[in-house]
Amino acid sequence: MAGVSEDQKDPTSGAGHGARGVRVVRGALAALGGLIAGLVALCVAELVSAAVRPEAGPVTAVGGAVIDRTPAPVKDFAVRNFGNDDKLVLQLGILALLALFAMAVGVASLRYRRVGSAAVLVFGAIGALAAVERPDGRLSDALPSVVGGLTACGVLYLLAGRLAFRPSPHGDRGADGTADEAGKAAETAGTGTGDAATAGTDSGTFDRRGFVIAATAAAAASAGAGLLGRRLNASGAAEAAASRRTIVLPAPSSPAEAVPAGADLGIRGLTSFTTPNKDFYRVDTALVVPRVDAGKWRLRIHGKGVARPLTVGFQDLLQRKLIERDITLTCVSNEVGGPYVGNARWIGVPLADLLREAGVRPPSKGGPADQLVSRSVDGMTIGTPVDAVMDGRDAILAVGMNGEPLPFDHGFPVRMVVPGLYGYVSACKWLEDLELTTFADYDAYWVKRDWSREAPVKTQSRIDTPRPFASPKAGPVTVAGVAWAQHRGIERVEVRVDGGEWNPAELAAEDSVDTWRQWMWEWPATPGNHTLEVRATDRDGDTQTDKRVGTVPNGATGRHSVVVAVD
Ligand SMILES: Nc1nc2c(c(=O)[nH]1)N[C@H]1C(S)=C(S)[C@@H](COP(=O)(O)O)O[C@H]1N2
Numbered sequence: 001m002a003g004v005s006e007d008q009k010d011p012t013s014g015a016g017h018g019a020r021g022v023r024v025v026r027g028a029l030a031a032l033g034g035l036i037a038g039l040v041a042l043c044v045a046e047l048v049s050a051a052v053r054p055e056a057g058p059v060t061a062v063g064g065a066v067i068d069r070t071p072a073p074v075k076d077f078a079v080r081n082f083g084n085d086d087k088l089v090l091q092l093g094i095l096a097l098l099a100l101f102a103m104a105v106g107v108a109s110l111r112y113r114r115v116g117s118a119a120v121l122v123f124g125a126i127g128a129l130a131a132v133e134r135p136d137g138r139l140s141d142a143l144p145s146v147v148g149g150l151t152a153c154g155v156l157y158l159l160a161g162r163l164a165f166r167p168s169p170h171g172d173r174g175a176d177g178t179a180d181e182a183g184k185a186a187e188t189a190g191t192g193t194g195d196a197a198t199a200g201t202d203s204g205t206f207d208r209r210g211f212v213i214a215a216t217a218a219a220a221a222s223a224g225a226g227l228l229g230r231r232l233n234a235s236g237a238a239e240a241a242a243s244r245r246t247i248v249l250p251a252p253s254s255p256a257e258a259v260p261a262g263a264d265l266g267i268r269g270l271t272s273f274t275t276p277n278k279d280f281y282r283v284d285t286a287l288v289v290p291r292v293d294a295g296k297w298r299l300r301i302h303g304k305g306v307a308r309p310l311t312v313g314f315q316d317l318l319q320r321k322l323i324e325r326d327i328t329l330t331c332v333s334n335e336v337g338g339p340y341v342g343n344a345r346w347i348g349v350p351l352a353d354l355l356r357e358a359g360v361r362p363p364s365k366g367g368p369a370d371q372l373v374s375r376s377v378d379g380m381t382i383g384t385p386v387d388a389v390m391d392g393r394d395a396i397l398a399v400g401m402n403g404e405p406l407p408f409d410h411g412f413p414v415r416m417v418v419p420g421l422y423g424y425v426s427a428c429k430w431l432e433d434l435e436l437t438t439f440a441d442y443d444a445y446w447v448k449r450d451w452s453r454e455a456p457v458k459t460q461s462r463i464d465t466p467r468p469f470a471s472p473k474a475g476p477v478t479v480a481g482v483a484w485a486q487h488r489g490i491e492r493v494e495v496r497v498d499g500g501e502w503n504p505a506e507l508a509a510e511d512s513v514d515t516w517r518q519w520m521w522e523w524p525a526t527p528g529n530h531t532l533e534v535r536a537t538d539r540d541g542d543t544q545t546d547k548r549v550g551t552v553p554n555g556a557t558g559r560h561s562v563v564v565a566v567d
């Protein structure tokens, strides 16, 4: 192989002063060449992804593949520690790894020029495979990585050529093919082979200037391609945003009643009863938030026992009977005391109406399908019991959240919301397909990943104030928080100090059994360290257990407690 013979003749080995310097410079430039090749790959892929779709980019695709393969406990850890930044951390991690590999490949290509360039193709192939393998992947999704990889392969080959030693002025190297090749490559870049353009020692030179020019050109061209790709990708998003702006939500035929005056105790440090959209937790697997054009959106309802399959558009939905309801949504990954719970006022079409129109009967009425699988545009699948969505509860295909069309982060244009079930078994965002099937026949995304098939929300309560390790003054201290047991309702909340007697907390007015409920308790605090603990009882009469279990497979149990140091 030419690259090997090149190095065997490396005149710097064992040569005099300065040879080491050349070697270091050459190594550093080679690493830089690798980095630039990596940059080229990503930028070209970005540009090509604009022609395919933004989700097909290699970092997004590989990130998605990593998310899909992350075991539940690790994912849980990531969500817990990085919160809504978990995806940013993942992407930065992928980029950092890629940079390391790119530098290594760059250095390797000094010695093994073709092997190094070929290694770039392997990365392209990984990106391509990851993109096609995504749940919503198609063959064309491979294009960004393939084109990016091929381009980067060529660029690295060219750059490595510039770093090849060529005959020194002393003529101690034969005019072998490799050196010729390097010389020719240098000429192509218009640098000539004049001594001024070369860096070297007594015993070896390479085309440093040629490298710098080629590298700069590659970096600049790829940055341009990358920026253009960004632009183009953003324009698709802009159309979706425009479609969202033009939406006027009709008045619901069944509006929600005003939130009772006493539902929000207005206590400092206590979570507000209604969660503003911008503060609403976000949990999903999407590295690129899908931006769907509402005008092009379609929902298909089909599957087992669907007598009249339906396809509806966004405007069709808006013209139907709309209901408005306050519903508290909770994530199964919410730890005891955790933040992944929020309450919003949703507007949408009753899901049961649509299903009945399609001729669906729940299993309790002899229907053949017990599972409703909702699919999103990004390939998420979520399985919900048909009986639950048709048992009279307010299961909604939501189009509005707190008085505006759904935010993109929360599923625009349409998502599901089902009171009483954790989000992963009910709340599909960016919905595009509803299929009637059975739990025996099909496992949805999370079920394939260790989580339970069915998951009603567990009764929980949380202390919002005082905060952990707060140091309130002795005397009356307001202890307050929220409690939830969606679709059952909260009957009672109790608080105790240092494992003593349970004290009944005062409950805020109830909005509905589908929403959380604020509570407060006036604590006569005495100086010293104390542990506050809360427990809720739901309307079924079940009191939260103190037995701690983790979030996997169907939701955490245990009591939230907070340690404070009273002054
Ligand atoms: N398409 C899609 N829908 C999804 C998810 C997802 O990853 N993708 N996550 C689900 C989970 S686990 C939860 S808890 C809720 C969270 O909804 P939010 O992000 O609007 O709070 O969305 C659900 N719907």
Ligand SMILES: [Mo]
Pocket (backbone or CB within 6 Å): 283, 330, 331, 332, 333, 422, 423, 424
């Ligand atoms: Mo969730």
